[in-house]
Amino acid sequence: MNIFQKGKQERKGDFAYLRPEDCYIDSACQSLRPQSIVDAEMEYYQKYNACGGRVKYRWGEEVDKKVDGTRQQLLAYLGKSSNEYEVAFTVNTTYGVNMVLNLLDLKGYKQIITSEIEHNSVMLPTINLAQRLGLERIVLSRNDDGSVVYVPEQLEKALVIMNSVSNIDGRPLSKIKELASDIHEKGGILCVDAAQAMIGQRKLLSDLDFDCLFGSSHKMYGPSLGFVVIKKTLLKNGTPFFIGGSMVSDVLKDSYTLIQDENQLYTRLEPGLQDWAAIAGFSAALKWLSEEDRYEGALKLATATRDGLKEMPGVVMLNPSPSSTFAWYAENIDSHAIALMYSKSDIMVRSGYFCCHYFLQHVKNLPPLVRMSFGAHNTDADVEKIISATQTILSILR
Amino acid sequence: MFCIASFIIFAILGLFSASYRPLAKKAWYCVFRKITFRPCDINFDQEVKGKLLGSIMKRSPLLARFVNKWSNVIAAIFVILTIWSLLSVLNAGLNLYVYDTCNPRNVQSCSLGGESCGVDQSSIGFIAAIQNGKLGTWVSDPFILFGKTIIRIPDRIKTWRAENYLSENTTYLQSFDQSKPTALEVIDPGCHFCAQLLRNIKEAGFDQKYNLTYIAYPIPSTLYEDGHKFKQSYLITRYLEALRIKKGIHNGIPDDWQLLEKVLLENDTDGTALQVKFNTIYTDKEAEDTILRLLGSIGYNENEQAELKTSAHSDAVTEQIKKNIDIVEKKIRTIKIPTIMFDGRRYDRVVDVKTLKK
Numbered sequence: 001m002n003i004f005q006k007g008k009q010e011r012k013g014d015f016a017y018l019r020p021e022d023c024y025i026d027s028a029c030q031s032l033r034p035q036s037i038v039d040a041e042m043e044y045y046q047k048y049n050a051c052g053g054r055v056k057y058r059w060g061e062e063v064d065k066k067v068d069g070t071r072q073q074l075l076a077y078l079g080k081s082s083n084e085y086e087v088a089f090t091v092n093t094t095y096g097v098n099m100v101l102n103l104l105d106l107k108g109y110k111q112i113i114t115s116e117i118e119h120n121s122v123m124l125p126t127i128n129l130a131q132r133l134g135l136e137r138i139v140l141s142r143n144d145d146g147s148v149v150y151v152p153e154q155l156e157k158a159l160v161i162m163n164s165v166s167n168i169d170g171r172p173l174s175k176i177k178e179l180a181s182d183i184h185e186k187g188g189i190l191c192v193d194a195a196q197a198m199i200g201q202r203k204l205l206s207d208l209d210f211d212c213l214f215g216s217s218h219k220m221y222g223p224s225l226g227f228v229v230i231k232k233t234l235l236k237n238g239t240p241f242f243i244g245g246s247m248v249s250d251v252l253k254d255s256y257t258l259i260q261d262e263n264q265l266y267t268r269l270e271p272g273l274q275d276w277a278a279i280a281g282f283s284a285a286l287k288w289l290s291e292e293d294r295y296e297g298a299l300k301l302a303t304a305t306r307d308g309l310k311e312m313p314g315v316v317m318l319n320p321s322p323s324s325t326f327a328w329y330a331e332n333i334d335s336h337a338i339a340l341m342y343s344k345s346d347i348m349v350r351s352g353y354f355c356c357h358y359f360l361q362h363v364k365n366l367p368p369l370v371r372m373s374f375g376a377h378n379t380d381a382d383v384e385k386i387i388s389a390t391q392t393i394l395s396i397l398r
Numbered sequence: 399m400f401c402i403a404s405f406i407i408f409a410i411l412g413l414f415s416a417s418y419r420p421l422a423k424k425a426w427y428c429v430f431r432k433i434t435f436r437p438c439d440i441n442f443d444q445e446v447k448g449k450l451l452g453s454i455m456k457r458s459p460l461l462a463r464f465v466n467k468w469s470n471v472i473a474a475i476f477v478i479l480t481i482w483s484l485l486s487v488l489n490a491g492l493n494l495y496v497y498d499t500c501n502p503r504n505v506q507s508c509s510l511g512g513e514s515c516g517v518d519q520s521s522i523g524f525i526a527a528i529q530n531g532k533l534g535t536w537v538s539d540p541f542i543l544f545g546k547t548i549i550r551i552p553d554r555i556k557t558w559r560a561e562n563y564l565s566e567n568t569t570y571l572q573s574f575d576q577s578k579p580t581a582l583e584v585i586d587p588g589c590h591f592c593a594q595l596l597r598n599i600k601e602a603g604f605d606q607k608y609n610l611t612y613i614a615y616p617i618p619s620t621l622y623e624d625g626h627k628f629k630q631s632y633l634i635t636r637y638l639e640a641l642r643i644k645k646g647i648h649n650g651i652p653d654d655w656q657l658l659e660k661v662l663l664e665n666d667t668d669g670t671a672l673q674v675k676f677n678t679i680y681t682d683k684e685a686e687d688t689i690l691r692l693l694g695s696i697g698y699n700e701n702e703q704a705e706l707k708t709s710a711h712s713d714a715v716t717e718q719i720k721k722n723i724d725i726v727e728k729k730i731r732t733i734k735i736p737t738i739m740f741d742g743r744r745y746d747r748v749v750d751v752k753t754l755k756k
Contacts, residue, residue: 337444339448341448341455344453344456345452395463397466
């Protein structure tokens with residue numbers, strides 16, 4: 001059997017719609033949607049396709065109910081209380097980060113702190129904000145286990161924003177609870193980019209006292225949608241820079257009054273009409289994720305694949321610890337060429353620097369990488385196919 | 399080299415399909431970076447190579463390995479062949495413009511040129527060059543020919559006046575009329591395209607509008623023992639020149655024209671064209687006997703025929719033919735027969751009736 005006959009195992013249940021030969025290994029960017037999520041989104045379009053917010057007819061009320069329910073579902077998923085936190089929907093994580101950083105009242109804050117292993121969605125907004133506000137910006141280095149290298153004094157009145165799991169290779173921000181404690185002790189704020197952590201590190205996030213958390217539904221088997229989970233106090237004191245529909249209780253000729261209702265503070269991050277269908281789909285995704293552990297299977301397959309690949313001559317793995325996402329490169333072989341050749345075998349992986357140019361290119365001086373990130377749709381056949389195809393590709397390119 | 403090869407391929411495909419144009423653009427960017435000694439930051443080589451190898455890998459990993467190993471060499475060969483082909487096409491185009499044939503070495507091998515009999519140029523083949531130690535000649539030959547072609551470009555745009563290229567003892571098909579312009583054709587009595595041109599001339603009434611004359615030029619060739627492309631052309635030319643020297647006229651038409659028309663247009667008693675028989679069937683004696691028979695039909699008695707035979711083989715005729723050859727090869731410099739010039743233009747081909755009628 002050659003590599004092209006392998007990996008044709010039928011995918012059952014939630015992912016039965018996939019072609020057996022399609023081997024999608026890019027869940028860190030966007031996880032595939034189970035049928036129930038697709039159906040939920042379709043249900044919105046077919047059964048209550050209307051605007052939410054201040055609508056008095058039946059369909060609109062149905063939308064409001066679904067959206068509010070989804071906010072509650074997300075808080076429940078994270079084990080957080082709606083008394084303390086608010087959930088706002090955004091376009092994606094990058095939007096969420098920018099919206100919040102530009103909303104926060106940072107008077108009295110001394111510095112902005114981030115880490116070297118950050119996605120550009122965190123790296124770039126912090127550069128901009130520091131320049132705009134004239135704040136010192138500190139980029140902390142991280143150990144191989146993902147923990148941050150710092151001294152507590154550095155955290156004095158600091159806005160700290162960093163990921164809890166790296167999108168490069170799935171390494172977690174270990175000792176994050178201690179970090180949060182140190183930040184709060186020094187009067188700072190902790191914003192967590194949890195885009196890669198929402199499935200695999202759910203418990204860690206539940207136990208974490210974050211001030212603000214950013215994530216993406218599309219990395220949680222849901223539709224393309226971002227969200228922010230933020231403490232109400234931050235929202236109340238902030239001034240939204242992006243304003244418009246659905247945010248105000250009154251408007252005069254030259255002034256306006258933002259909605260002050262404690263239970264509607266999310267409106268400060270939700271200008272204009274929302275993607276109601278995506279929110280409905282996200283609700284279904286949260287329900288689907290709560291039904292059973294969706295991470296263990298992907299982790300097992302990723303570990304098996306990584307173990308198979310790391311034995312191949314010239315293959316260098318970045319992160320030795322188990323994760324559903326890992327990155328590697330083969331010495332003297334272009335990773336883009338590998339990805340392109342994989343693609344011809346219906347194996348879809350990412351290659352390059354995954355929006356982490358600073359760390360990979362300038363700190364580590366690494367060549368472009370191949371990233372593999374598994375999801376609930378993957379099967380044993382995928383592992384077999386990837387290992388076989390990799391052996392063939394590397395033998396060709398050597 | 400790989401991105402240059404990619405650019406060539408995508409540029410050609412882009413001519414036919416818009417979907418390849420962005421790739422061609424990307425490849426050009428890469429080529430431009432490389433020729434300006436800057437790194438190709440989009441890594442286009444790897445991108446194309448990856449896609450190509452991925453496709454080949456599905457059929458044969460072994461072949462993909464081979465292509466990967468030799469891809470740069472394959473790309474280099476491809477680029478060199480493409481550039482060589484491009485230069486060949488441009489050279490052929492230039493030849494077509496200058497000579498009305500894309501291959502002056504072998505005129506009739508080019509279907510794009512007008513119908514004609516070629517005055518083939520001598521060239522040495524690769525194997526013969528090696529055998530004779532003339533590899534240098536084989537290499538330099540195309541460049542010399544290219545140089546000659548460049549020098550000949552002005553010929554295409556100059557005004558060709560037939561009066562400037564007439565031979566001594568020239569005769570006109572119709573009586574010379576000063577009010578008519580002169581037209582000159584260079585013909586070989588053995589060339590069937592010359593027969594075709596004469597038929598067109600007659601059909602178009604061209605000979606009525608112009609003072610039509612000719613230069614008989616037996617096309618030289620190394621193929622035959624007597625050194626001419628058509629077996630009896632030189633013999634017929636000798637008789638034509640002898641008749642011109644004699645200035646004989648029967649029925650108001652110069653005798654050389656009458657003989658020429660018979661050779662080019664008439665059939666023998668068995669229905670075979672005389673021209674074909676001269677070219678392929680007649681021995682030298684049969685050819686000369688036939689010419690004498692044709693002269694008899696024009697009105698020459700046996701004594702006159704004998705007299706003409708002597709004249710045709712005389713030094714004076716030999717000398718006249720040499721002069722005519724000089725005009726054709728040094729002044730007109732044609733490599734295609736027939737060549738006809740009238741109204742300031744020159745055509746190195748059979749001219750159609752419509753053009754002759756204008």
